[in-house]
Every structure is written in C-alpha cells, then in structure tokens.
Amino acid sequence: MSPSPDVLRSEIQAFFDDELPRVLDGVTGTVNRAKAWRSALFDRGLAMLDYPEELGGRAATKDEMQVWRSETRGRIPREDSVFGIGVGMALPTVRDHGSDALKERFIKPGLRGEEIWCQMYSEPGSGSDLASLTTRADLDGDEWIVTGQKVWTSGAHHADFAILLARTDWDAPKHRGITMFVLPMEQPGVEVRPLVQMTGVSEFNEVFLDEARLPRDWVVGEVNGGWATAVALLGHERQQTGTKSMSGATHSRSKAGRSPIPVAQLRELAERAGRREDPVIRQELARLHSGEQIVKWIGARGAHPSIGKLWRTKQGRAAADLAAALAFPASPAWGSDLSVDRNEADDYFAYHILNCRGMSLGGGTDEIQRNTLGERALGLPREPGPDRNTPFNDLPRN
Numbered sequence: 001m002s003p004s005p006d007v008l009r010s011e012i013q014a015f016f017d018d019e020l021p022r023v024l025d026g027v028t029g030t031v032n033r034a035k036a037w038r039s040a041l042f043d044r045g046l047a048m049l050d051y052p053e054e055l056g057g058r059a060a061t062k063d064e065m066q067v068w069r070s071e072t073r074g075r076i077p078r079e080d081s082v083f084g085i086g087v088g089m090a091l092p093t094v095r096d097h098g099s100d101a102l103k104e105r106f107i108k109p110g111l112r113g114e115e116i117w118c119q120m121y122s123e124p125g126s127g128s129d130l131a132s133l134t135t136r137a138d139l140d141g142d143e144w145i146v147t148g149q150k151v152w153t154s155g156a157h158h159a160d161f162a163i164l165l166a167r168t169d170w171d172a173p174k175h176r177g178i179t180m181f182v183l184p185m186e187q188p189g190v191e192v193r194p195l196v197q198m199t200g201v202s203e204f205n206e207v208f209l210d211e212a213r214l215p216r217d218w219v220v221g222e223v224n225g226g227w228a229t230a231v232a233l234l235g236h237e238r239q240q241t242g243t244k245s246m247s248g249a250t251h252s253r254s255k256a257g258r259s260p261i262p263v264a265q266l267r268e269l270a271e272r273a274g275r276r277e278d279p280v281i282r283q284e285l286a287r288l289h290s291g292e293q294i295v296k297w298i299g300a301r302g303a304h305p306s307i308g309k310l311w312r313t314k315q316g317r318a319a320a321d322l323a324a325a326l327a328f329p330a331s332p333a334w335g336s337d338l339s340v341d342r343n344e345a346d347d348y349f350a351y352h353i354l355n356c357r358g359m360s361l362g363g364g365t366d367e368i369q370r371n372t373l374g375e376r377a378l379g380l381p382r383e384p385g386p387d388r389n390t391p392f393n394d395l396p397r398n
C-alpha cells in the first residue's frame, strides 16, 4: 500500500543514510555496485514507487513521487546508469505495452537489478530516419529468427537482454512493418564488438545478428505495430537523457554517461585555476547555475521531454566549454597536467570536454528534437516525405 508522504520521507532517508552505505561498503566494480544498490532498493520496496503493487511498486501518488525526487536528488549512486536503459526505458515500455507473461517474466528481475538491458534501434543506415531500419525478423515455428546489424548500442557488452526493433513486413509502408522484440543477448547469433570513442572509453558497440533467436511471444505490443511502442520508449529515453540526468550525485566524478558537469565542480575548477574572481568567469558560472536550475524546473513542471533534452544538451556543452577555458592549456590533452596538484580530476574534465558533443546525438539529435517539438507540441505541418505510404520494398535504401 502507498505510504503517507512523511512516512515515505523517513523511509527514504533511513535507506540512504544507514542502509546503502553498509550495502556498498567494500563492493567494487561499476556493475557489481550497480546491482548491489538496485537489489537493496528493491528489497526495501523503494525501486519503483509508481509501479502497480503486483509489479513490485507501491502505486505512489504524485505527491509521494515528489517526495522521492526531492529526497533522492544528488544521492542516487552514479553506477545506476547501468540500468538507465532497462529501468528507465525498456521496463516502462514492457509495463505499458507488454503481455502479462512478459511483465511477469521481466519487470521484477529488471527492477531488482538482476538483468541489464540495451537498446537496439540504430543501424548503419538508420539513425534519425529510424523507420528505414533493415534488420529483419522472420517467424519460424515457435521462434523469430533475426538477422542484421545494429550500431551505437550503449552497454551491449554487459547486457542480458535487448529491446530490439526489426522489420517483419517488407510490403507495408516503412512505419507499419516494424515489430518490437525482447532479444536474449547470450546466444551464438549475437556478436558484440566494442567501439572506442574519442574519450578513450568504450560505452557503445556494433552488434551483428546472424540468425539470432527469440521466443515467438516475446513481442512488445503488436506484430507490425512496433512504431507506436518505439515512440513510447523514445519518450522515456528523452526524459531519461533530459531533466532526469541532472539528478545524479554532484560530488560524483564519473567518466561515463551523459550528464553535464555540475556547476559546483566548475566553481572548484575556477578556484584551482586561480580565476574565481575573474568577472568573465563569474558571469559564465552564474549563467550555468541558472541553466542547472532551469533544467531541474523543466523536469519538475513535466514539460515536453524534448525541451528537457535540448536544455540538458545545451547545458552540457556550455559547462564543458567553461571547463575547457578554465583548464586550458591542459584540457585538450588527455591525461596532461592541469596544475602542480595533478589528480584524476584532470582526466575527468578532459573526458567531459570530449564527450559532451555526443550528448547532442544520443536519444535523438538536437535537430530531431526541434522537429518533434514543431510537429507534436506546436502543431506545425509534418516534414514532407514521399515515403509514408509506399511499400518499404519499393523505397530507395540508405
């Protein structure tokens, strides 16, 4: 049953103050720490308060969710990003569009952190124009057989399952022949090859599918109705990569993920660079502080997720530009000295300076967010395209 806001507040505080430090004590490695935190959260009944009770949640009200957000701001361990795709995107889509059997099979283990997910949407020829994808799935008895190539698949190297889009009807128009599936990653037909980014870190991968198999009923939504579920998941993704990404721990110095550098860290950097009193730097810090607040408020007001994502991306670039200016000339050189007091923070800023450009792409580019806002929020005419009613087989391919 849903607790009162005050009871919930003390439960959350007790969990973060007393239980979590004990749970994480001595646990090393990102995935191990992520799993330890999630299972403790689930076992305390705090993993997903707004889920229905039968799925492991507490059917919390809006007020209770507000308590959750305010009590956890800055306290969620950074390792939780391992579950960004599963808990943040795939599971809510399965919850809203999956069969009872899929919900039963995947929601609780996913919320408890026992299974890690990745998202297999993008392909070498299909990014912004996602509906042009050519990975195919064909029904063969009780299984679907999947063949094709995916790319930029974040976290595929440690994922147990993928939320997959594949074409199941080649004679239908491109948006009407796609199906969403759950694909087990551990099988001979799935080959994951890491891609090294310019940060030196490998966060995403190429995935080659060669007659990979999945059960006939592991379809999320309707066969050939995958575009609707794909768009539903993208809504969760924009929220995830928008305002929600600002809620990570401000003291965390994670060289992973897509969060802007917190302003508190830029203030420390200005101090170290001896430029705290510089009026130009102060003005930029004030502007970034306002940006940080605006992103939080956009989240609290529940604005269209594309607005949050655009603001977060803009904040990420501006924060990285200020870090680059403060750390110059050391910042462009990976691993170089920023000051006599060299420490790993220098690598941390270099990472963000290089990584922030990718924030404008992952989860849909800035241009695509603007198109979405134009068409869906402002009601402007759709982008012209001759391909909406033509059978996919008759369209030119990328």
Ligand SMILES: Cc1cc2nc3c(=O)[nH]c(=O)nc-3n(C[C@H](O)[C@H](O)[C@H](O)COP(=O)(O)OP(=O)(O)OC[C@H]3O[C@@H](n4cnc5c(N)ncnc54)[C@H](O)[C@@H]3O)c2cc1C
Pocket (backbone or CB within 6 Å): 118, 119, 120, 121, 122, 123, 126, 127, 128, 129, 151, 152, 153, 154, 155, 204, 358, 359, 361, 362, 363, 364, 365, 366, 367, 368, 371, 383
């Ligand atoms: C860090 C990161 C993580 C990612 N993780 C994943 C993941 O886990 N799973 C996954 O499936 N994908 C993932 N992606 C891929 C991401 O979704 C794509 O990069 C993105 O959708 C853009 O596609 P593209 O790279 O093919 O660029 P393109 O679609 O080729 O776009 C190239 C340029 O053209 C512009 N453009 C294209 N179409 C239009 C249009 N109609 N109007 C105006 N401008 C347009 C774009 O804005 C862009 O500037 C990730 C990407 C990054 C950077």
